[in-house]
Amino acid sequence: MSFGSPNNPYGQPQDPQQGYGYPQQPGYPQAPQGVPPQQGYGYPQAPQGGYPGYPQQPGYGMQPTYANWGQRFLARLLDSLLYAVPYGIAVAGAKNAPILAIIGFLALIGLFVWQIIMEGKTGQTVGKKALGIRTLKEETGQPLGGGMAFVRQLAHILDGLPCYLGYLWPAWDAKRQTFADKVCGSIVIRSN
Template identity: 45%
Template sequence: MSFGAPDNPYGQPQNPQQGYGYPQQGQPPYPQAPGGIPQQGYGYPQQGQPGYGYPGGPGGPGPRVASMGRRLGARAIDGVAFFVIYFILGAIGVAGSIGAAQDCDPNAADYNTCINNASSDIAAKIGSMIAVLAIVGLLYEWLMTGLVGATLGKLAVGIRVVKADTGQKPGLGSSFIRWIIPLVGSLACGIGQVLVYLSPFWDKSGRQQGWHDKAAGTMVIQN
């Protein structure tokens, strides 16, 4: 009589962990993510490849999409910063022109001409400042978003703009498209611009992309 292990007439392995989809002794186990999902290297995209971690792509649950509160907060910070700059430069220009008008002698024969020249000077300076600030605004929004991925306001609230399919910085082409669409909307008494900035509320893709984001192929995520 044998006191060893009973015969196994079916030829099944006695170790239930071997031969049933489990790695054999000496073989490295397959890496598993929580929940039994294979990790990178088993048909899932690697970091840096398109689709990694972005909604709609094949890899991962996706990044943290920036909330509309953060996005509007960033826009408000940028707006306040520009308002302060506008106000300071405008005050300097107007003060200089008013000083020139005060130099006009009310008793002089050319007093009216002097006042008219001072008024024209004020208008010219205001027009020049508006043009300069518009250019500065373009360069600020365009270059900061394209090269850095965020304006100062976005950096302050911890969000940034990325390409929706790769997660990389938008680049100058996409950032220009993203900037020009709200600008065109502002020509309709500013109503179009407001609608563009509010349009992420109506996006049903899960990415909260505004109309300018969809046109540029970008999305805003939280750091």
């Protein structure tokens, strides 16, 4: 059966301007008076402000609220105090009990790896979580991922090189970024 055959159930065009068996109409038919308009087909539209329980991420129409220098400093201070415990165990055990030094050193490495993984997955270390801030990719508004979180920690060397100027840079930068943030394309925002 071909398109032009008389047995074709779909018909054939009688007039090329009219279309394939459908009468040409100047516009869509209007609903009768008093009938509410019907919602179109397709995916439902998100309610104003997004769906409840799912916070709007930066990069999707919202301007992020950048964490200020004080919040970033306090988060770093809390993380440093957390590292001080296994470091103190390692130093105290170095003279008297070498097994304590090994335990402290392994705990220090384990804590560093755990902090990197958490920052990569959620954007928050223990200090950042306590202060309600998180590190995200500037381009997508998503957490960095473990590899980029590690690279960002390595890039903090750049913040310390010119007399620690990179650590002070968020105090006056428009996006509150350190040099490491600029290199890695990350931002630190307030999460609550």
